[in-house]
Amino acid sequence: MKVLMFGWEFPPKIYGGLAVASYGITKGLSLQGDVETTFCLPKPTGEEEGFLNIINMSQVPIAWRDVQYDNIKGRMVGHTAEDYFRFRDHIYADFNYMQGLDDMGCMGFAGGYPSNLHDEINNFSIIAGVLARSEQFDIIHAHDWLTYPAGVHAKMVSGKPLCIHVHATDFDRSRGKVNPTVYSIEKNGMDHADCIMCVSELTRQTVINQYHQDPKKCVAMHNAVYPLSEEYTNIPSTRRPEEKVVTYLGRITMQKGPEYFIEAAKRVLDRTHNIRFCFAGSGDMMNAMIDLAASYGIADRCHFPGFQRGKQVYECYKRSDVFVMPSVSEPFGIAPLEAMQCGCPCIISKQSGCGEILDNVIKVDYWDIDAMADAMYSLCTNEQMWKQLSDEGIKEVDRITWEKVGLRIRECYNQLMGRGWFNNDEYLNAVKNIK
Amino acid sequence: MKTICLYFEIHQPVHLKRYRFFDIGADHYYYDDYENERAITETAERSYIPALKTMLEMTETYGKYFKVAFSLSGVGIELLEDYAPEVIELLQELSKTGCVEFLAEPYSHGLSSLANEEVFMEETKRQCKKIKELFGQTPKVLRNSSLIYSDEIGALAGRMGFKGMIAEGAKHVLGWKSPHFVYSCAHNPKVSLLLRDYKLSDDISLRFNDSSWSEYPLMSDRYADWIAQLPQEEQVINIFMELCALGIFQPLSSNILEFFKALPAACKERGIEFATPSEIVGKTKAVAAMDMPEPVSWNDEERDTSCWLGNGMQREAFSKLYQEAGRIMVCQDRRIKQDWDRLQASNNFRYMTTKPMSVNMIRGFYDSPYDAFTNYMNILGDFIKRVQDLFPIEVENDELNALYTTIHNQGKEIETRDHEISQLRARLSKLEGAVADKKEEKVPAKKAPAKKAAAPKAAPAKKEAAPKAEPVKEEKVEAPKAEPAKKTPAKKAAAPKAAAPKKAPAAKKTTKK
Numbered sequence: 023m024k025v026l027m028f029g030w031e032f033p034p035k036i037y038g039g040l041a042v043a044s045y046g047i048t049k050g051l052s053l054q055g056d057v058e059t060t061f062c063l064p065k066p067t068g069e070e071e072g073f074l075n076i077i078n079m080s081q082v083p084i085a086w087r088d089v090q091y092d093n094i095k096g097r098m099v100g101h102t103a104e105d106y107f108r109f110r111d112h113i114y115a116d117f118n119y120m121q122g123l124d125d126m127g128c129m130g131f132a133g134g135y136p137s138n139l140h141d142e143i144n145n146f147s148i149i150a151g152v153l154a155r156s157e158q159f160d161i162i163h164a165h166d167w168l169t170y171p172a173g174v175h176a177k178m179v180s181g182k183p184l185c186i187h188v189h190a191t192d193f194d195r196s197r198g199k200v201n202p203t204v205y206s207i208e209k210n211g212m213d214h215a216d217c218i219m220c221v222s223e224l225t226r227q228t229v230i231n232q233y234h235q236d237p238k239k240c241v242a243m244h245n246a247v248y249p250l251s252e253e254y255t256n257i258p259s260t261r262r263p264e265e266k267v268v269t270y271l272g273r274i275t276m277q278k279g280p281e282y283f284i285e286a287a288k289r290v291l292d293r294t295h296n297i298r299f300c301f302a303g304s305g306d307m308m309n310a311m312i313d314l315a316a317s318y319g320i321a322d323r324c325h326f327p328g329f330q331r332g333k334q335v336y337e338c339y340k341r342s343d344v345f346v347m348p349s350v351s352e353p354f355g356i357a358p359l360e361a362m363q364c365g366c367p368c369i370i371s372k373q374s375g376c377g378e379i380l381d382n383v384i385k386v387d388y389w390d391i392d393a394m395a396d397a398m399y400s401l402c403t404n405e406q407m408w409k410q411l412s413d414e415g416i417k418e419v420d421r422i423t424w425e426k427v428g429l430r431i432r433e434c435y436n437q438l439m440g441r442g443w444f445n446n447d448e449y450l451n452a453v454k455n456i457k
Numbered sequence: 458m459k460t461i462c463l464y465f466e467i468h469q470p471v472h473l474k475r476y477r478f479f480d481i482g483a484d485h486y487y488y489d490d491y492e493n494e495r496a497i498t499e500t501a502e503r504s505y506i507p508a509l510k511t512m513l514e515m516t517e518t519y520g521k522y523f524k525v526a527f528s529l530s531g532v533g534i535e536l537l538e539d540y541a542p543e544v545i546e547l548l549q550e551l552s553k554t555g556c557v558e559f560l561a562e563p564y565s566h567g568l569s570s571l572a573n574e575e576v577f578m579e580e581t582k583r584q585c586k587k588i589k590e591l592f593g594q595t596p597k598v599l600r601n602s603s604l605i606y607s608d609e610i611g612a613l614a615g616r617m618g619f620k621g622m623i624a625e626g627a628k629h630v631l632g633w634k635s636p637h638f639v640y641s642c643a644h645n646p647k648v649s650l651l652l653r654d655y656k657l658s659d660d661i662s663l664r665f666n667d668s669s670w671s672e673y674p675l676m677s678d679r680y681a682d683w684i685a686q687l688p689q690e691e692q693v694i695n696i697f698m699e700l701c702a703l704g705i706f707q708p709l710s711s712n713i714l715e716f717f718k719a720l721p722a723a724c725k726e727r728g729i730e731f732a733t734p735s736e737i738v739g740k741t742k743a744v745a746a747m748d749m750p751e752p753v754s755w756n757d758e759e760r761d762t763s764c765w766l767g768n769g770m771q772r773e774a775f776s777k778l779y780q781e782a783g784r785i786m787v788c789q790d791r792r793i794k795q796d797w798d799r800l801q802a803s804n805n806f807r808y809m810t811t812k813p814m815s816v817n818m819i820r821g822f823y824d825s826p827y828d829a830f831t832n833y834m835n836i837l838g839d840f841i842k843r844v845q846d847l848f849p850i851e852v853e854n855d856e857l858n859a860l861y862t863t864i865h866n867q868g869k870e871i872e873t874r875d876h877e878i879s880q881l882r883a884r885l886s887k888l889e890g891a892v893a894d895k896k897e898e899k900v901p902a903k904k905a906p907a908k909k910a911a912a913p914k915a916a917p918a919k920k921e922a923a924p925k926a927e928p929v930k931e932e933k934v935e936a937p938k939a940e941p942a943k944k945t946p947a948k949k950a951a952a953p954k955a956a957a958p959k960k961a962p963a964a965k966k967t968t969k970k
Binding site: 289292293381382384385392393395396397399400404406407409410411414 | 477478479768769770772773811824825827828830831834835
C-alpha cells in the first residue's frame with residue numbers, strides 16, 4: 023500500500039506537536055511492513071530518518087528549466103536528482119509567471135510558520151499537483167490545515183481517496199474567534215475528504231458541529247508517544263523534597279490558558295512557600311504573564327526559562343513535581359504523555375483531548391482555578407498521591423503506543439481502499455481489539 | 458428443616474462537600490447538606506419505606522413465621538433521624554412485631570476493625586446503645602461494616618460478648634465447604650459464624666431485573682425450589698443484602714417487592730423456615746471452625762478489603778485518620794466525635810479506589826480517585842489540626858496514653874464501684890425483703906388473683922392497659938427478691954435449701970399470669 027502524505031513539520035526540525043505526531047504516525051505505519059509512505063515536506067533538513075521517502079517540496083519543479091544532472095545532484099536534499107527529472111516531466115501548467123522561482127524552476131519555502139503563510143500554502147498545493155501526476159499511490163493523507171489544499175488538489179488529479187488528519191482546528195487556536203480564511207481552507211479540506219481523522223473525540227465534535235461534517239466520516243484517532251530513549255530515561259530525577267516545582271510547558275499563547283496557571287499559582291502561594299512555578303516556553307502572551315505574576319507579587323516564585331528544546335524538555339519534566347496543562351482547548355496535547363513517561367504527575371484541563379485516553383491524571387476544568395490549585399497543593403504535599411500517579415502514570419502511558427495508532431489508521435485505509443468511503447461505526451467495531 | 462436467614466443492611470454515607478485546601482483552618486463544616494438530604498430522602502422514598510412497609514405487611518400476613526434482621530449504622534441512623542424519621546418509625550413498628558432482630562455494627566460503618574480495637578469496641582457499643590434506645594433490643598449478633606471479617610475480629614466479637622457474627626461466604630475461603638452450615642470462629646469457638654450465600658443473595662440484589670440473565674424473570678416459587686433442592690444436610694441459607702437492593706439496585710417496577718411478598722408462602726409450602734441470626738446461633742451447633750486469617754468482605758469480586766485499602770492513597774488516608782484515634786478517644790468535644798464518625802465511614806475510602814469500575818460503584822461527585830483523595834485529605838488535614846489543637850502535638854503519645862489509661866481506669870473504677878453499690882443495694886433489699894417476707898409470706902399468692910381480675914378489665918380499654926401494666930412489672934421485681942430472700946437463711950442451714958428454689962418458680966408463675 024502506497025500512501026502520499028503531506029505534512030508541514032517532521033523531526034528533527036520541531037516547531038510543535040505536529041512534527042512529533044507526524045513522526046509517530048509514519049513510524050507506526052512503517053512497522054506494518056507493507057505500507058510505503060511518501061512524505062512531502064516544505065523544507066526538510068536531510069537528516070530525517072530513512073523509514074519513509076521524503077520529498078522536498080522546495081525542490082520539486084513547477085516550471086521547466088534546462089538543468090544538468092551533475093549540477094543539481096549535489097544540491098538535492100530529501101529526494102534525488104532522478105526524482106527531480108521525473109517530476110519535471112509532469113509539470114502540468116506554465117507557472118513561469120510566479121515570483122520567487124529559483125534556477126531549478128522550484129518555489130522555495132522558508133519552513134516553519136512565516137508571515138506569508140498563505141502564499142506558502144498555495145504554493146504547496148501547486149507543487150502537490152505535480153507530485154500527484156508523477157507518483158503512484160493508493161491513499162492521500164494530509165496533516166493539518168496547511169496541507170489540506172495540497173491534499174484536495176492531489177485528490178482532484180488522481181481520484182484517490184483523501185484522508186485528512188485534524189491535529190487542531192482554528193476554533194482551538196482562537197478560542198472561538200476564527201479567522202475566516204483559515205476556516206474556509208479547513209472547511210474545504212474537510213468537505214473533500216473521504217475520511218477525517220481527528221486527534222480526539224473533542225476535536226471530532228468540533229469538526230462535526232462547527233464544520234458541519236458527517237459524523238460517519240469523522241474518526242477519533244488519538245495520538246500516542248514513543249518510549250523514551252535511553253538518553254532521556256537516564257536523566258536523573260532532580261526533585262527536591264524541600265522545594266517543589268510545578269511546571270507549565272508549552273507555547274505561552276491564549277489557547278494554552280497560561281493565565282489560569284498563574285491564578286492557581288497565586289492561590290497556592292497564598293498558603294505555602296516551598297513551591298516554585300516554572301513557566302517553560304515562549305509565545306505572544308509571555309510578557310503579559312510576567313506582568314501578571316509581578317502584579318500578584320509572586321514573581322520571585324515564578325520562573326520563565328524560555329523555550330525548551332530536545333533534552334531540555336525532559337530535564338524539565340524530571341525536575342518537576344507536577345506538570346500542568348491548563349489549555350482552554352487542546353485538540354490532543356502530547357506533552358502530558360511525555361511528562362508521565364518521566365514519572366511526573368499531570369494536571370490537565372478537561373478541555374484536553376489526551377484526557378480521553380488517560381485515567382491516571384488529574385482533570386480539572388481550565389477555568390476552575392480553585393480545583394487546579396487544590397490539585398497542585400495536594401500533589402506537592404501528599405507523597406502517596408504523587409507516587410500513585412507517578413507509578414500508575416508510567417504504566418498507563420507505556421500502553422499507549424504508535425504501533426496501535428498505526429494499526430487503527432491502517433483499518434481506515436483498508437476501508438477507504440476497499441470501497442472509497444468510510445464508516446466510523448464499522449471502524450469502532452473493527453478496532454475493539456486494539457487496546 | 459431448612460432455614461432462611463434474611464438480613465438487610467441499612468446505611469447511607471454522609472456526603473462530604475467540596476473542600477479546598479484553602480478552607481483548611483477556616484471552615485470546619487465538611488458536609489454537603491443538600492446532597493445528604495436529597496440522597497437519603499430519595500433512598501427512603503424509593504426503597505426503604507416501600508420495602509419496610511412490605512415487610513410489615515408480611516409480618517401481618519405470616520405472623521411469626523416470617524423473620525428478618527436489620528443492621529443500621531449509627532451514622533445512617535443520624536441521617537434518617539434528621540431527614541427521614543418515618544423510616545425509623547417503620548422499623549420501630551417492625552420491632553414490635555417480634556419478627557425482627559437488630560444486629561450490632563460499628564457506629565461509623567468504618568474500617569476501625571482493621572485499625573484499632575479500642576475504637577472498634579467503643580463504637581460498636583455505642584451503636585448497640587443507640588439500637589437499644591430506639592428499638593428496645595440489645596443486639597446479640599455482630600456484623601461488621603461491609604461484612605469485614607477475620608479470625609481476629611471474630612475473637613474480638615467474642616470478647617465483647619457477642620454470640621455470633623455474620624460474614625461473607627467467600628469462595629476463596631470456603632473452598633469446597635458450603636456456606637449453608639453454621640461455623641465457628643477459629644480463635645473463639647463460642648462465636649458462631651453465619652456465612653452469606655453470595656449466589657442466592659446476588660440473584661436478588663444484583664440480577665433480579667437483569668433481562669439478559671438466564672433465570673430472568675425470577676419467581677419466588679423457583680427461588681424457593683432452589684433452596685429446597687439443596688442437599689438434605691445443608692440447613693442454613695443466609696441471604697444478606699443492602700436494603701437499597703429493593704428499590705434502588707433493582708427498581709420497584711421490577712416487582713421485586715411482590716417477589717418478596719410471595720416468598721414466605723412459597724417457602725412454607727416446601728417446608729422451609731425463616732429465622733433471625735440469633736435464633737440460628739442459639740439453636741444450631743457449629744459444624745467446624747472456619748479459618749479466615751485475612752480479612753474478607755462482601756465487596757467486589759475479590760471479597761477482600763482492596764476496594765478500601767487497595768492503593769497507596771487509600772492506605773495513607775486510612776493510617777492518617779487512625780493515627781488520631783488515641784487523641785479522639787480522650788477527647789470530649791461532641792463535634793469532633795461526630796466528625797470522627799463520619800470521616801471513618803468506609804465509603805470515603807471506596808471513592809478513592811483505582812480498581813476497574815465494579816458493580817454498583819458510585820464515585821459521588823468526584824471525578825476520579827485522585828479528586829476524592831484530595832478532597833478527603835484536605836478535610837482530614839483540617840480535622841487533624843482541630844484535634845491537635847485540643848491536644849497539642851508536643852503531648853507525647855506516651856503521655857496521652859497515660860492520660861487515656863487513667864481515664865479508662867477511672868471508668869473501670871466507677872464501674873466496679875457501681876457494681877459494688879448495686880450489690881450492696883441488692884443485699885440491703887434482700888435483707889429488707891427477708892424482713893418483709895417473714896411478716897407476710899403469703900401476700901404474693903393473694904395478690905396474684907387480684908391481678909388476674911385486673912387483666913381482663915384492661916383488654917377492652919387499651920389506654921388503661923399501660924398504667925395497669927406497671928404494677929405487674931413491680932411484682933416481677935419483687936419475685937426475684939423473694940427468691941434469694943429465702944436463700945439467705947439457707948446459707949446457714951443446708952436442710953431447707955431444697956424447699957426454697959421450688960417455691961421460687963411457683964411464685965414466678967403466678968406473677969406472669
